[in-house]
Amino acid sequence: MKDQFPILQRKVNGKPLIYLDNAATTQKPQCVIDAMNDYYCNNNSNVHRAVHTLAGEATEAYEECRRLLKSRYNADRVIITSGTTESINLVAHAWARPNLVAGDVIVLSEMEHHSDIVPWQILAKSIAVELRFIPLKDGKLDLEAYKIALDGAKLVCITQTSNVLGTRNPVRSIIELAKEVDAKVLLDSAQAVPHEEIDFKELGADFMAFSAHKMCGPTGIGALLVKPETFNEMDVFMGGGDMIEKVTLAGTTFQTNEHKFEAGTPKIAEGVGWAAALKWFAKIDLASHHKRILNLARITSDYLSKKGMKIHSPLHDGDGAIVSFNHPNIHPEDFARLLDAQGIAVRTGHHCAQPLMERLGVSGTIRASFYIYNDETDVRAFISGVDRVLEVLE
Amino acid sequence: MKDQFPILQRKVNGKPLIYLDNAATTQKPQCVIDAMNDYYCNNNSNVHRAVHTLAGEATEAYEECRRLLKSRYNADRVIITSGTTESINLVAHAWARPNLVAGDVIVLSEMEHHSDIVPWQILAKSIAVELRFIPLKDGKLDLEAYKIALDGAKLVCITQTSNVLGTRNPVRSIIELAKEVDAKVLLDSAQAVPHEEIDFKELGADFMAFSAHKMCGPTGIGALLVKPETFNEMDVFMGGGDMIEKVTLAGTTFQTNEHKFEAGTPKIAEGVGWAAALKWFAKIDLASHHKRILNLARITSDYLSKKGMKIHSPLHDGDGAIVSFNHPNIHPEDFARLLDAQGIAVRTGHHCAQPLMERLGVSGTIRASFYIYNDETDVRAFISGVDRVLEVLE
Amino acid sequence: MSWSPALQEIIEEFSEIDDQFEKLEILIDFADHVNELPLEQWTDENLVKGCQSIAHIQVEIIDDCIDLKAAADAKLVQGLQGILTIAIQGLSPQSALDLTPDFAVEMGLLNTLTPSRSNGFRNMFDLIQTTIKEMI
Amino acid sequence: MSWSPALQEIIEEFSEIDDQFEKLEILIDFADHVNELPLEQWTDENLVKGCQSIAHIQVEIIDDCIDLKAAADAKLVQGLQGILTIAIQGLSPQSALDLTPDFAVEMGLLNTLTPSRSNGFRNMFDLIQTTIKEMI
Numbered sequence A, B: 001m002k003d004q005f006p007i008l009q010r011k012v013n014g015k016p017l018i019y020l021d022n023a024a025t026t027q028k029p030q031c032v033i034d035a036m037n038d039y040y041c042n043n044n045s046n047v048h049r050a051v052h053t054l055a056g057e058a059t060e061a062y063e064e065c066r067r068l069l070k071s072r073y074n075a076d077r078v079i080i081t082s083g084t085t086e087s088i089n090l091v092a093h094a095w096a097r098p099n100l101v102a103g104d105v106i107v108l109s110e111m112e113h114h115s116d117i118v119p120w121q122i123l124a125k126s127i128a129v130e131l132r133f134i135p136l137k138d139g140k141l142d143l144e145a146y147k148i149a150l151d152g153a154k155l156v157c158i159t160q161t162s163n164v165l166g167t168r169n170p171v172r173s174i175i176e177l178a179k180e181v182d183a184k185v186l187l188d189s190a191q192a193v194p195h196e197e198i199d200f201k202e203l204g205a206d207f208m209a210f211s212a213h214k215m216c217g218p219t220g221i222g223a224l225l226v227k228p229e230t231f232n233e234m235d236v237f238m239g240g241g242d243m244i245e246k247v248t249l250a251g252t253t254f255q256t257n258e259h260k261f262e263a264g265t266p267k268i269a270e271g272v273g274w275a276a277a278l279k280w281f282a283k284i285d286l287a288s289h290h291k292r293i294l295n296l297a298r299i300t301s302d303y304l305s306k307k308g309m310k311i312h313s314p315l316h317d318g319d320g321a322i323v324s325f326n327h328p329n330i331h332p333e334d335f336a337r338l339l340d341a342q343g344i345a346v347r348t349g350h351h352c353a354q355p356l357m358e359r360l361g362v363s364g365t366i367r368a369s370f371y372i373y374n375d376e377t378d379v380r381a382f383i384s385g386v387d388r389v390l391e392v393l394e
Numbered sequence C, D: 001m002s003w004s005p006a007l008q009e010i011i012e013e014f015s016e017i018d019d020q021f022e023k024l025e026i027l028i029d030f031a032d033h034v035n036e037l038p039l040e041q042w043t044d045e046n047l048v049k050g051c052q053s054i055a056h057i058q059v060e061i062i063d064d065c066i067d068l069k070a071a072a073d074a075k076l077v078q079g080l081q082g083i084l085t086i087a088i089q090g091l092s093p094q095s096a097l098d099l100t101p102d103f104a105v106e107m108g109l110l111n112t113l114t115p116s117r118s119n120g121f122r123n124m125f126d127l128i129q130t131t132i133k134e135m136i
């Protein structure tokens, strides 16, 4: 697998790169890089409404991304955005703003990424909806507290898999309970889609947001899946080219399909790159890879724990292959820099989840996150890297 | 010049590609394609707040784009967006919404692109501001009508160069007159930046919006330049990672620089590609190229006119190198398809400017738009292509 | 897939031509093969959506045979309508429904049948079949 | 640019080491070279902004000589502060202002001095010079 990823051949500080920052972004296989290269070298053109050959080729290549997303996730409506963050903001503006009123409740959790907190805080400031945060209990969402929080809820926004802990939330139960009170459900699936197959229609959520760059696709593109009935409740968000039906100075009518929410020249090369990633993905057995790397994460976690580190990640079956930890004395930044000096890339800091950090009682963690191209070599390198850090700093 | 653009070496329908759809999007030189390729093969990582080597390299490569934009346009504040359209919508949400009240006037023109009309119509519907459209007189803005429209104006939004006609508006006078009534000015510079050097500070506008893909850069990225005083009047728009200072469940504080308006993982590879384009641009004498291709447009226009076509583009000095025309009987689509069969790419349709089409009394035009890599060969090919179309259809 | 001899002949005629321009020249000649739908019968119902040009197709079943009337403001689109007429006019509803649109690719007129690249052909073909389905 | 002999010696020491890990090991040793700013004197004014770790630097001018006190919660950052101390402590304000930060690159500690990649070094260096400018 590794030989398909050119970046994994490089050296960092004279050592082979051991890339364990996959929850932040994943690397791209050669076929994805080539697809974008090829697009710019052969088919680049603006898309839609044009009759020349390049424009037709570009439109087809770009729209293939949407087709692949629809079939991969079994979704009727796929809005292309610039990423998870824009997808969630789109829901806040296009669905929540026109459909909610002061006093309506939005239920979130304490383990949300900032991208699934701040848009709702901005909305709350503007239209006085109430935000309720489900607390954590033993590294998991407290479902009893959730049930209570649902009273008066119109929308539930939950991360499917935590980017800090790897905790996979019980989204099926969460959705079922929300549906009992007729609340809409938005899944932040940024960390879930890289690791599992998801049937959106069957799952029953109203919205699902994710980014291409976390699943071997390019930067600058993501998607929002929407249930058709809920799609019909959405108002226009951004205005511009491509999303209109007819513009006059007196007023404008809009497209009725996904284009309504995709104003301006689309992310064309990005769509082409993502389509290549999705085709590549289709040939991969995610479930067995995920099992394999979750095991890598567990080996890592056990070792760190034995060495006296505090492990925050539960690493239950189905959880993300993420090990968040702290050393009792060593500053995460020192830890990570000494790993980096050995070619090992991990992330430190608040991971865009400051409320969760507060709950964990730390200012930041060290996070090693695994992906499908990681293997035992990486774990061994990481472990011996850690040993060396401890020799110097303990 | 052409040999730097790989796509210009290809054939379309067996004929060498003659690309005259540059107002829709421009082609990319090899160095821009290589920069993105290189990024994905060697430096791909999420940016900001990380200590490992890749993250540092990626951050530096991405932030170089902002630095280059600041110095190229002499701007203190450069917000990276996904394109002109998002830039304009950002102004509507982050500046206009919090600063305007019902009855305030926004002045636009009849030659705006939909991206500079629809965001304002959406805003008007929401907060009841009044939109006034400056009419055209002989293919130019009617400045007398503009002066009258300015009464009560808080914001003026004008395209610097029309994407249909190529008309370059007298933005200096437009800004001066707006400043007399203390109105802010937004320039839609999507068609201007590919053709001229602009000193934003000296020009005195408050906002300037443009896209990378129209100036040899990648898709999916653009910028909004903002005057510092006006920047301070802007409220947050989208929420998420990277734009915050401190998030708590009780409330959040935001970054105070441009990051405040850049929620989520940025368009990293796109920034790297655009930076490469900007560096390539710095070595190019745009002014002399522009003169040269405006001349190509004039030769083309004269020929078409002699052949009985109605020419809509004035092609004055400084105007864009764009020839919009109609044949008295031939449908634009037939015209363009028969050109395409000869390898010639032009655009037909309303060019995202339906109000202007209405003013011109046509449902669409045929548009041949030239860029710095076009030369006499292209004009000759186009002219003989037109001759062949006329033989068949007249 | 088997086509009527008339259609088969046209397919062969087109596929013998390499040059795209010449293909389009011939396609234009087929614009005369439509049974022209008079302007006053251009309605929203028979409008083909998703085309750059204005195109109308009216489908009727007369004596268990398909009867097409069509018109477009662009010649090439009307040429495609002419070929559709040759392919479908007079067929039984069921034979018309059995038809697949790949003959246009076979002709080399279209590289692909995706709506965004088939110059309205796919939309017109689909409109005809949908209308027939509604009528039978 | 000429540096003090003490700084010159350190630069040479670092530049002789190829391995980045070894460089950092030595850098950690320099954490002891700071005149430690006591915790109770950590204020918003002497906080270094834009670092992942918490770092404080207090600059004073005593008898026309720069006096630095510093502290950080990360050892490597405090190591950088130690080197800054060796570079600047006791200089005249003008000599301190004349100093450019490239010695850190020369040492091979940083590849670049852009704020986003200099581990807080650039921010600390700039803070020192800005504070001196304000005081003289």
Ligand SMILES: Cc1ncc(COP(=O)(O)O)c(C=O)c1O
Pocket (backbone or CB within 6 Å): A241, A263, A264, A265, A266, B023, B024, B083, B084, B085, B086, B113, B115, B116, B159, B161, B162, B163, B188, B190, B191, B211, B352
């Ligand atoms: C004048 C003008 N404004 C705005 C736009 C919109 O730019 P984008 O589609 O890149 O957002 C365009 C390009 O289509 C344009 O030509």
Ligand SMILES: Cc1ncc(COP(=O)(O)O)c(C=O)c1O
Pocket (backbone or CB within 6 Å): A023, A024, A082, A083, A084, A085, A086, A113, A115, A116, A159, A161, A162, A163, A188, A190, A191, A211, A352, B241, B263, B264, B265, B266
């Ligand atoms: C759980 C989760 N939600 C949202 C995001 C935001 O994604 P993006 O930055 O691609 O918009 C991320 C990634 O950073 C994430 O891990």
